[in-house]
Amino acid sequence: MWYNTKATKLLGIDYPIMQGPFGGNLSTVELTAAVSNAGGLGGYGAYTMSPQEIFDADKQLKAATNKPYNINLWVSDHDIPQSGLTDEQYNNTKALYKPYFDEVGIPIPEKPVPFQSRFENQLEVILDVKPKVFSFMFGALSADVLEQCKRLGIITVGAATTLDEAIFLENSGADMIIASGFEAGGHRPSFLASAESSLTGTFVLLQLIREKVKIPVIAAGGIANGKGVAAALALGADAAQIGTAFLACDESNALPIHRQMLFSDAAKYTTLSRAYTGRLGRGLTSRLAEEILGKEESILPFPLQTTLISPLRKAALDQQKWDMILFWGGQIAPILKHTKAVALMNSLIEETTAYFNDLKG
Numbered sequence: 001m002w003y004n005t006k007a008t009k010l011l012g013i014d015y016p017i018m019q020g021p022f023g024g025n026l027s028t029v030e031l032t033a034a035v036s037n038a039g040g041l042g043g044y045g046a047y048t049m050s051p052q053e054i055f056d057a058d059k060q061l062k063a064a065t066n067k068p069y070n071i072n073l074w075v076s077d078h079d080i081p082q083s084g085l086t087d088e089q090y091n092n093t094k095a096l097y098k099p100y101f102d103e104v105g106i107p108i109p110e111k112p113v114p115f116q117s118r119f120e121n122q123l124e125v126i127l128d129v130k131p132k133v134f135s136f137m138f139g140a141l142s143a144d145v146l147e148q149c150k151r152l153g154i155i156t157v158g159a160a161t162t163l164d165e166a167i168f169l170e171n172s173g174a175d176m177i178i179a180s181g182f183e184a185g186g187h188r189p190s191f192l193a194s195a196e197s198s199l200t201g202t203f204v205l206l207q208l209i210r211e212k213v214k215i216p217v218i219a220a221g222g223i224a225n226g227k228g229v230a231a232a233l234a235l236g237a238d239a240a241q242i243g244t245a246f247l248a249c250d251e252s253n254a255l256p257i258h259r260q261m262l263f264s265d266a267a268k269y270t271t272l273s274r275a276y277t278g279r280l281g282r283g284l285t286s287r288l289a290e291e292i293l294g295k296e297e298s299i300l301p302f303p304l305q306t307t308l309i310s311p312l313r314k315a316a317l318d319q320q321k322w323d324m325i326l327f328w329g330g331q332i333a334p335i336l337k338h339t340k341a342v343a344l345m346n347s348l349i350e351e352t353t354a355y356f357n358d359l360k361g
Contacts, residue, residue: 002230002356003349006216007239010175011133011155012068014039017229017348018218019341020243021045021072021135022186022252026328029057031251031341033064038345041133042067043241047074050118051125058129068132070157073122075139076191078115079278079301085111092298093308100288100324104315112304130154135178137189146173157218159189161198166209166217168192177213178241179205181221185244185330187281188272195280199272203235210236224332226351233352242348244330249341255317258327259339266322267333276313276326278305284333287323 005016019035021027021043032042044061046054054071061069090111101108126134127148134149135157141149149156158169159178166177180189181202188195200208202221209217219232220241232240247254248262261267261284269285275292276283279302283289292299299305316324338344 002233002352005233005238007176007218010216011041011239013041015345015349016233016237016239017041017345018070018239018241019043019246020184020186020220020241021070022243022247022254022328023047023072023074024328026247026253028251028253029060029064031246031249031253032061032069034251034341035246035345036065036067036069038342039067039349040345041070041239043070043072043135045072046122047072047077047137049122051121054122054125055129058125058131061131070133070135071126071129071131072135072137073119073126074189075119075136075141077117077119077138078303080115080304081301084114085300085304087111089300093300093305096292096295096298097308097312101312104312104319104321104324106311106315109308109311112300112307115303126154127152133157135159137187139191140169140172140174143173159220160209161188161190161195161205162192162200163205163208163212165190165192165198166213170213170215174215176216176218176238177209178218178220179209179237181205181219182272182282183331184221185247185270185282185328185333187277187279190280195272203231206232206235206237221330222332224330224335225337226348226353226355228332229348229352230355244328244333245336245338245344246341247328248333248336248339249344250339251341254328257317257322261322261327262329262333262336263339266327267329267336270329270331270333273326274299274305276305276309278302281326281328282330283326283328286326289326 023045035042160166216238219237273289
């Protein structure tokens with residue numbers, strides 16, 4: 001059957017369907033558990049969380065499902081140079097963004113305080129709570145950490161946006177690779193070259209990686225229904241990871257207006273932008289993203305840009321100025337149909353099964 005793949009065997013799941021782990025407080029225990037309980041692999045994005053918060057979320061996940069689930073972290077969680085942020089950089093950004101702060105009637109924040117990487121401390125919690133699957137982005141894990149994961153029975157999954165990154169991840173000792181195409185919503189997790197130069201589409205990237213890499217590959221980006229899953233499997237994927245379609249479900253922590261936008265006409269248009277966080281990510285096209293295009297040198301490094309934008313986002317939400325807000329979403333959003341995670345899972349399974357049954361017919 002189509003669902004008997006290397007991924008289902010390795011992960012201990014019924015169907016090779018994974019829910020993309022959403023960072024930035026968009027993941028929920030309810031959504032992750034719903035997907036895992038339906039036979040897929042739920043995903044929980046934890047890169048913005050403190051070690052204690054990750055520990056607590058894992059405890060809740062274990063209470064909500066006895067099936068495997070995935071916790072996701074970012075290996076590289078900031079882009080701030082060692083010398084720190086200069087006053088000149090901050091003043092350039094301030095000049096670029098001040099009109100938007102003026103528009104919503106709030107002062108632009110002071111220069112952000114230095115950011116301390118949390119990854120090492122977060123990693124300790126992962127090794128402590130031992131989720132069945134630990135996925136990571138924006139880099140590779142050290143041989144020592146991968147060895148510890150193996151010893152603890154944790155399956156490791158790295159994200160690649162290019163063939164070079166996939167080969168790098170396999171050579172480093174990761175168990176599986178996510179082939180993340182540029183159609184996907186959210187951040188581009190590139191780590192060997194700039195995100196702007198790592199924009200291969202999912203199905204091309206999948207085939208390139210499949211040719212050169214022996215470990216299981218998961219296709220991510222531009223997949224939201226059974227035909228998308230079937231296409232990924234036909235091209236050699238061992239599983240499909242679905243983000244935007246699950247983000248649009250009621251069980252996610254996306255704001256009601258965010259979910260509404262994903263089902264609206266606005267979802268036809270998406271943009272890759274650094275304007276909101278300092279890292280390149282895909283969301284529904286906004287006026288702010290369009291106006292900042294080409295002025296990337298005046299954007300603060302991640303995550304200082306997020307800190308700067310946060311009060312602007314809050315004020316824009318309060319004033320319903322939707323064209324100033326980035327609503328994460330992938331290019332596939334216009335075909336979304338489901339608002340419940342279990343209904344989406346059932347539909348993915350039924351459609352994929354029907355597709356392969358028709359081939360036999």
